[in-house]
Amino acid sequence: MGIEDFKNGTGQRLYARAKQILPGGAQLLGKRAEMYLPELWPAYYSRASGSEVWDLDGRRYLDFTMVGIGAQTLGYADPDVEKAVIDAVKSTPMCTLNPPEDVGLAELLLELHPWADMVSYSRTGGEVMAKAVRIARAATGRDEIAFCGYHGWHDWYLSVNLAGGDDLKGHLLPGLDPLGVPRGLTGTTHPFAYGDLDALRKVVEARGNKLAAIVMEPVRGAGRIPGFLEGAREIATKNGSVLLFDEITAGFRMNTGGAHLVYGVDPDIATYAKALSNGFAMAAIVGRKSVMEAVQKTFISSAYFTERVGPAAALATITKHRKLDAGKTLTEIGTRVQAGWKKAAERTGVPLTVTGIPALAGFGFQDPDAPALMTLFIQEMLGRGFLASDRFYPTVRHEEQHVSAYLDAVEAAFGKVADARAKGDVRSRLLGPVKHTGFARLA
Numbered sequence: 077m078g079i080e081d082f083k084n085g086t087g088q089r090l091y092a093r094a095k096q097i098l099p100g101g102a103q104l105l106g107k108r109a110e111m112y113l114p115e116l117w118p119a120y121y122s123r124a125s126g127s128e129v130w131d132l133d134g135r136r137y138l139d140f141t142m143v144g145i146g147a148q149t150l151g152y153a154d155p156d157v158e159k160a161v162i163d164a165v166k167s168t169p170m171c172t173l174n175p176p177e178d179v180g181l182a183e184l185l186l187e188l189h190p191w192a193d194m195v196s197y198s199r200t201g202g203e204v205m206a207k208a209v210r211i212a213r214a215a216t217g218r219d220e221i222a223f224c225g226y227h228g229w230h231d232w233y234l235s236v237n238l239a240g241g242d243d244l245k246g247h248l249l250p251g252l253d254p255l256g257v258p259r260g261l262t263g264t265t266h267p268f269a270y271g272d273l274d275a276l277r278k279v280v281e282a283r284g285n286k287l288a289a290i291v292m293e294p295v296r297g298a299g300r301i302p303g304f305l306e307g308a309r310e311i312a313t314k315n316g317s318v319l320l321f322d323e324i325t326a327g328f329r330m331n332t333g334g335a336h337l338v339y340g341v342d343p344d345i346a347t348y349a350k351a352l353s354n355g356f357a358m359a360a361i362v363g364r365k366s367v368m369e370a371v372q373k374t375f376i377s378s379a380y381f382t383e384r385v386g387p388a389a390a391l392a393t394i395t396k397h398r399k400l401d402a403g404k405t406l407t408e409i410g411t412r413v414q415a416g417w418k419k420a421a422e423r424t425g426v427p428l429t430v431t432g433i434p435a436l437a438g439f440g441f442q443d444p445d446a447p448a449l450m451t452l453f454i455q456e457m458l459g460r461g462f463l464a465s466d467r468f469y470p471t472v473r474h475e476e477q478h479v480s481a482y483l484d485a486v487e488a489a490f491g492k493v494a495d496a497r498a499k500g501d502v503r504s505r506l507l508g509p510v511k512h513t514g515f516a517r518l519a
């Protein structure tokens with residue numbers, strides 16, 4: 077079976093149907109086939125286990141992408157997390173009374189975050205950020221937000237693009253249209269670049285006592301920038317703004333808990349989702365009492381914030397993560413992969429930049445036609461049995477032999493990319509269109 081056969085795969089046929097009845101095809105931009113390999117990506121899975129995925133035609137892949145969009149650190153179908161979830165399902169996940177795991181999970185999160193006093197729950201990343209921003213606004217009595225990075229799809233965040241520009245370009249996703257976001261929110265959200273304390277100072281000078289919160293990820297693509305988090309902490313304290321660390325992707329990668337614990341800078345509130353519960357919907361805010369008590373002053377309440385599967389999965393995930401010291405393993409695997417990318421690039425002559433902390437590793441081709449080269453890379457990798465992209469978020473189930481096989485395939489794929497660059501025929505080697513790099517309307 078050749079790579080051409082993916083065009084007629086069951087997954088691609090189902091995805092073509094999906095685009096007619098599900099606007100955008102998938103419910104997450106990052107799960108659109110167009111973000112990987114248009115017209116060939118298998119698109120749907122039948123099952124997954126460890127670091128392996130099977131598509132609808134029974135084809136098996138090793139997953140070297142973000143692996144469940146960053147929600148997995150223990151690997152797919154971890155038996156301990158699964159058992160906790162099955163127990164929660166069997167005992168009924170939704171009841172008139174509350175799940176006791178709510179309290180156990182809060183105690184565990186507070187043990188991991190000694191600076192925090194209280195916890196509140198939600199079920200997705202964007203939603204927990206909207207809740208945290210509401211809490212910060214309620215606690216300070218202020219409206220405006222300074223931020224860097226990506227924080228989800230909600231109005232508070234997208235409103236930054238109402239000013240008419242593309243202010244979210246450079247904060248992970250370009251081209252985000254704020255259509256449908258009330259124009260009245262114009263000017264309530266102010267971007268600054270990660271690592272640029274002067275830019276943050278300028279926002280604070282201009283908006284001063286209107287700023288409810290300074291919102292950022294503690295670490296992302298660039299890695300740690302010395303003094304930045306400390307500086308932001310000082311500015312937030314002086315200005316009376318809540319310092320909100322979004323740990324939705326950075327958390328549980330280097331360590332068990334937030335990346336800020338590694339860096340020794342405590343926020344006022346921090347948000348978690350994704351890796352918190354290894355693939356089950358769960359999200360949490362941990363924070364200081366002075367801020368968190370605002371939850372009681374404003375109305376935040378939702379039926380499924382009280383179901384049992386999420387906290388049961390999170391408790392099992394965190395307990396195992398800590399026991400395995402998973403952060404150490406993820407860093408070791410990511411370090412090996414980052415070194416392997418560099419070596420393969422040197423051997424094949426492909427110009428490459430490697431980014432991110434090892435546990436959230438990424439790379440890019442230094443070439444004006446980089447999206448086409450990345451499409452060719454993904455196509456080559458798919459043909460060799462790998463789900464691959466420009467990012468790799470390790471799990472503890474990426475074993476030695478998986479990584480070796482992946483790096484061998486990477487070198488072969490980089491060789492094809494180098495050859496295509498040299499001959500100038502990248503696009504003619506692609507079996508479908510060039511992949512998308514950001515938000516775009518699907519035809």
Ligand SMILES: Cc1ncc(COP(=O)(O)O)c(C=O)c1O
Nearest residue numbers: 200201202226227228322324325
């Ligand atoms: C830092 C950060 N915040 C928020 C979100 C949004 O999370 P979700 O997709 O669960 O809504 C993401 C998702 O990629 C993220 O990486």
